[in-house]
Amino acid sequence: MTRALVLTSSILAGNSLSLAEHFQAQAAGVDGLEVTTRDLVADDLPHLTQPELASWQVPAEERSAGQRELAARSDGLIEELLGHDVLVLAVPLYNLGIPSQMKAWFDRVMRAGKTFRYTENGPQGLVEGKRAVILAARGGQYAGSELDSQTPHLKSMLGLMGIREVDVVFAEGLAMGESRRDAALAEARQAIDDLIERLA
Numbered sequence: 164m165t166r167a168l169v170l171t172s173s174i175l176a177g178n179s180l181s182l183a184e185h186f187q188a189q190a191a192g193v194d195g196l197e198v199t200t201r202d203l204v205a206d207d208l209p210h211l212t213q214p215e216l217a218s219w220q221v222p223a224e225e226r227s228a229g230q231r232e233l234a235a236r237s238d239g240l241i242e243e244l245l246g247h248d249v250l251v252l253a254v255p256l257y258n259l260g261i262p263s264q265m266k267a268w269f270d271r272v273m274r275a276g277k278t279f280r281y282t283e284n285g286p287q288g289l290v291e292g293k294r295a296v297i298l299a300a301r302g303g304q305y306a307g308s309e310l311d312s313q314t315p316h317l318k319s320m321l322g323l324m325g326i327r328e329v330d331v332v333f334a335e336g337l338a339m340g341e342s343r344r345d346a347a348l349a350e351a352r353q354a355i356d357d358l359i360e361r362l363a
């Protein structure tokens with residue numbers, strides 16, 4: 164059984180062109196593939212703050228009630244990540260970056276001593292045997308150019324934790340006219356269908 168964790172981060176709700184929804188619909192009922200979805204916008208994780216960061220440093224049995232509550236956010240998200248085989252990141256491009264909701268998730272799962280550790284040779288990933296899929300939706304056209312700072316950033320964060328096998332499905336030019344949008348979506352949906360076949 165392959166367990167996929169789909170993280171959505173579009174703030175457009177019903178107006179989202181949602182590649183994630185296509186992934187979920189196509190994956191539903193596929194033998195050998197089980198999908199969990201987490202809507203990071205509904206989760207409304209706050210920015211990471213010093214007290215929350217500090218709660219991670221305190222041994223679990225010594226945490227105050229407040230620290231237990233703060234540390235539980237990161238602990239729960241890391242446990243969920245480790246409980247799946249494939250991480251599917253549905254990421255719209257917002258102001259040339261990732262949605263802040265998704266950054267808030269990465270800020271909690273990229274945790275020294277849990278998902279990576281510092282060594283004399285630099286950080287070493289501790290998340291083993293997992294792969295990731297990035298579903299990248301954009302109004303404009305950037306893939307392969309230096310303006311696409313989003314996918315390298317995502318790959319660097321995943322790589323730091325040890326997740327190096329990453330597929331990217333682009334749906335670009337979604338705000339560049341109807342025919343361009345329809346063609347990009349059709350191509351992206353086909354790429355998702357092909358990926359699902361490989362994942363199952």
Ligand SMILES: Cc1cc2nc3c(=O)[nH]c(=O)nc-3n(C[C@H](O)[C@H](O)[C@H](O)COP(=O)(O)O)c2cc1C
Pocket residue numbers: 173174175178179180181182254255256257258259260300301302303304337338
């Ligand atoms: C707040 C905001 C910022 C955006 N910034 C960019 C941008 O910098 N570049 C771009 O190409 N598209 C940008 N877009 C367009 C989205 O990337 C595009 O609408 C995409 O389809 C959103 O994905 P979704 O349909 O899954 O929500 C932005 C959209 C919003 C709502």
